[in-house]
Amino acid sequence: MLQINNLVVEIDGKRILNGLDLxxxxxxxxxxxxxxxxxxxxxxxxxxxxxxxxxxxxxxxxDGQNLLEMDPHERAAHGVFLAFQYPLEIPGVATMTFLKSxxxxxxxARGEEELTTPDFMRRVKKAAERLHIDxxxxxxxxxxxxxxxxxxxxxxLQMALLEPRFCILDExxxxxxxxxxxxxxxxxxxxxxxxxxxxxxxxxxxxLNHIVPDSVHVMANGRIVRSGGKELALELEASxxxxxxxxxx
Amino acid sequence: xxxxxTPIRTAAETALIERFKAAKxxxxxxxEVAKRREEAFARIEAAGLPHxxxxxxxxxxxxxxxxxxxxxxxxxxAAEAAGAIAAAEAFAAVDAVRLTFVNGHFxxxxxxxxxxxxxxxxxxxxxxxxSGHALLREMGRVxxxxxxxxxxxxxxxxxxGAVIRVADGVPxxxxxxxxxxxxGAAPFATSPRVxxxxxxxxxxxxxxxxxxTAGVAYQTxxxxxxxxxxxxxxxxxxxxxxxxxxxxxxxxxxxxGAEALFNTLGVVTGSAAARHQLFLAFEGEGSKVSxxxxxMIGGRQHADTTLVVxxxxxxxxxRELFKTVVDGEATGVFQGKIIVRPDAQKTDGRMMSAALLxxxxxxxxxxxxLEIFADDVQCAHGATCGALDEDLLFxxxxxxxxxxxAEALLVQAFLGEAIELVAHEGVREALLGRxxxxxxxxxx
Numbered sequence: 001m002l003q004i005n006n007l008v009v010e011i012d013g014k015r016i017l018n019g020l021d022l023x024x025x026x027x028x029x030x031x032x033x034x035x036x037x038x039x040x041x042x043x044x045x046x047x048x049x050x051x052x053x054x055x056x057x058x059x060x061x062x063d064g065q066n067l068l069e070m071d072p073h074e075r076a077a078h079g080v081f082l083a084f085q086y087p088l089e090i091p092g093v094a095t096m097t098f099l100k101s102x103x104x105x106x107x108x109a110r111g112e113e114e115l116t117t118p119d120f121m122r123r124v125k126k127a128a129e130r131l132h133i134d135x136x137x138x139x140x141x142x143x144x145x146x147x148x149x150x151x152x153x154x155x156x157l158q159m160a161l162l163e164p165r166f167c168i169l170d171e172x173x174x175x176x177x178x179x180x181x182x183x184x185x186x187x188x189x190x191x192x193x194x195x196x197x198x199x200x201x202x203x204x205x206x207x208l209n210h211i212v213p214d215s216v217h218v219m220a221n222g223r224i225v226r227s228g229g230k231e232l233a234l235e236l237e238a239s240x241x242x243x244x245x246x247x248x249x
Numbered sequence: 250x251x252x253x254x255t256p257i258r259t260a261a262e263t264a265l266i267e268r269f270k271a272a273k274x275x276x277x278x279x280x281e282v283a284k285r286r287e288e289a290f291a292r293i294e295a296a297g298l299p300h301x302x303x304x305x306x307x308x309x310x311x312x313x314x315x316x317x318x319x320x321x322x323x324x325x326x327a328a329e330a331a332g333a334i335a336a337a338e339a340f341a342a343v344d345a346v347r348l349t350f351v352n353g354h355f356x357x358x359x360x361x362x363x364x365x366x367x368x369x370x371x372x373x374x375x376x377x378x379x380s381g382h383a384l385l386r387e388m389g390r391v392x393x394x395x396x397x398x399x400x401x402x403x404x405x406x407x408x409x410g411a412v413i414r415v416a417d418g419v420p421x422x423x424x425x426x427x428x429x430x431x432x433g434a435a436p437f438a439t440s441p442r443v444x445x446x447x448x449x450x451x452x453x454x455x456x457x458x459x460x461x462t463a464g465v466a467y468q469t470x471x472x473x474x475x476x477x478x479x480x481x482x483x484x485x486x487x488x489x490x491x492x493x494x495x496x497x498x499x500x501x502x503x504x505x506g507a508e509a510l511f512n513t514l515g516v517v518t519g520s521a522a523a524r525h526q527l528f529l530a531f532e533g534e535g536s537k538v539s540x541x542x543x544x545m546i547g548g549r550q551h552a553d554t555t556l557v558v559x560x561x562x563x564x565x566x567x568r569e570l571f572k573t574v575v576d577g578e579a580t581g582v583f584q585g586k587i588i589v590r591p592d593a594q595k596t597d598g599r600m601m602s603a604a605l606l607x608x609x610x611x612x613x614x615x616x617x618x619l620e621i622f623a624d625d626v627q628c629a630h631g632a633t634c635g636a637l638d639e640d641l642l643f644x645x646x647x648x649x650x651x652x653x654x655a656e657a658l659l660v661q662a663f664l665g666e667a668i669e670l671v672a673h674e675g676v677r678e679a680l681l682g683r684x685x686x687x688x689x690x691x692x693x
Contacts (some may be wrong), residue, residue: 048643049646049647050647051639051643052639071646071651071652072643072646073647073649073650073651073652073655075647076646076648077649081647082647084644087644088640088644090641090644090645090659090662091662091666092661092662092663092665092669093661093662098658101650101654102648102650103649105648105649105650105654106649141662158648162648162649
């Protein structure tokens with residue numbers, strides 16, 4: 001489904017990704033783990049299309065199309081979804097207005113009919129219930145005054161409504177207590193599907209107890225340095241990242 | 250020995266002097282009114298039009314902007330007026346009592362004054378000036394506007410407008426819509442004035458819209474004075490949707506009695522150059538005001554909002570929130586001054602002006618000022634100026650919005666914070682619609 005070949009990326013002249021290769025199959029949940037500064041968040045931003053990064057080499061192919069040739073909104077319509085580590089607060093933009101705008105923008109880009117208001121409301125209600133998001137929260141401006149857990153749940157709500165084929169979770173566990181983590185993980189697990197793949201970026205193994213990955217990749221110095229099954233995450237939890245940091249140095 | 254000083258006048262200043270000489274015999278009112286015209290014009294004649302070396306006009310050089318003094322607008326033909334009124338669309342969907350002014354002239358026939366709510370009295374200003382209406386004595390009541398050039402020009406040339414009185418204790422349910430429509434193929438000048446007296450405990454919503462022909466360099470100088478008594482609740486919304494060639498000067502002067510509530514929002518999308526002035530004086534304790542602005546300009550437009558809030562008595566609260574969006578090579582100006590007089594203890598004043606620059610070539614001048622002479626007060630002001638946040642844009646684009654739509658959503662949200670201050674739903678929706686239309690035109 002997703003194929004990244006020899007990705008080389010710089011920001012402000014500093015090399016962050018250094019010939020990264022990664023392959024994720026449809027239906028797979030791939031975890032990326034690694035020490036701080038190894039380039040995990042950069043990878044997520046580059047897949048989603050943030051402009052600050054300069055891609056010097058390589059390609060990111062999702063279902064036959066090179067994402068690097070697309071604008072961020074085109075990538076979204078093609079099925080890429082990034083759940084942000086720090087979801088942004090947008091004062092003055094009502095959450096429901098935002099949800100409807102983005103859902104219809106993607107549908108329009110794919111040549112589909114816009115949602116009717118009742119259909120939209122029904123979808124939001126159903127997805128919100130599953131994530132324990134109450135109507136009060138939906139009435140507020142997007143993410144404004146939300147707690148850390150509420151913001152993350154709102155990200156997963158958007159993911160559920162937009163039905164992407166490739167989901168990136170960037171440190172979704174950061175700032176969550178165990179109850180919030182469980183709700184978020186259940187939301188993600190409900191979306192697991194043979195046609196959908198996930199890239200779960202995390203520093204800690206904890207999240208992977210709840211979202212059990214099919215593969216685990218260790219990132220250091222801007223490359224994938226080791227890949228394995230879910231047991232690799234447990235091994236990392238025990239041994240830490242020290243050996244990879246040394247490798248990087 | 251004394252040398253005679255001959256000031257060097259611009260062509261417009263010379264023409265204004267000629268126009269005043271020619272017109273003063275024809276303008277309505279004699280006695281006190283005529284004397285007031287002479288005094289006001291003498292100030293203009295002595296000092297000339299204000300220019301950039303006059304601090305108050307530093308960012309809006311009226312002498313430079315008014316290259317010519319356009320002739321005073323006569324009453325247009327019935328057919329021309331009807332055409333212009335039919336084309337006026339601002340707040341057309343809002344259920345209101347409409348008072349229509351074409352080129353500054355009050356047209357009772359085109360106004361819905363027949364069905365005035367009980368306790369509301371309306372007199373055309375021309376008639377009030379001619380008959381020496383009692384409310385004329387209140388003109389110029391707000392002291393902080395005393396030496397203002399735009400007010401003086403209006404006082405010299407005012408020809409028509411309206412005097413509105415709301416009786417004590419009357420809650421006026423329907424908004425009163427002051428609909429100013431300007432029409433003509435050649436430049437013209439208008440100086441309408443509206444006096445509104447709101448009796449104790451009364452409440453009313455005033456809507457003011459200004460529209461006009463595109464491509465004509467007409468000049469408007471409107472004045473609205475509101476004298477709100479104790480315990481009143483007055484809402485005011487002003488929309489400048491003037492034609493793109495217009496030079497639009499305007500003043501809102503407000504005096505407030507005790508325990509009164511007053512709020513105003515000024516929205517600017519139109520005119521080539523605009524200056525809207527607000528002079529507000531607290532005359533009684535315990536009153537609260539909210540003053541807002543939403544300006545969206547592009548091309549080579551110039552829009553100035555100048556505000557003076559005079560806390561002359563204790564225990565009043567003022568909130569000012571101004572939002573300006575500048576595109577193209579346009580220039581925005583915000584000058585806001587809060588004065589807290591020595592007796593005005595327990596004053597609570599907060600002023601914020603935020604500007605969003607959508608282009609590299611736009612300019613914003615923010616000048617907030619506090620003059621505090623009392624010691625037990627809470628006052629704050631802030632001013633910001635910046636571009637759209639790239640991280641927010643990326644967030645929206647990553648969710649599927651093309652860049653243009655993401656920008657539009659953020660600009661809407663930015664202006665929305667001020668527009669949401671309007672309590673009347675229909676008016677608020679109409680203003681949000683204007684914002685959307687402005688953004689759509691920008692993207693096209």
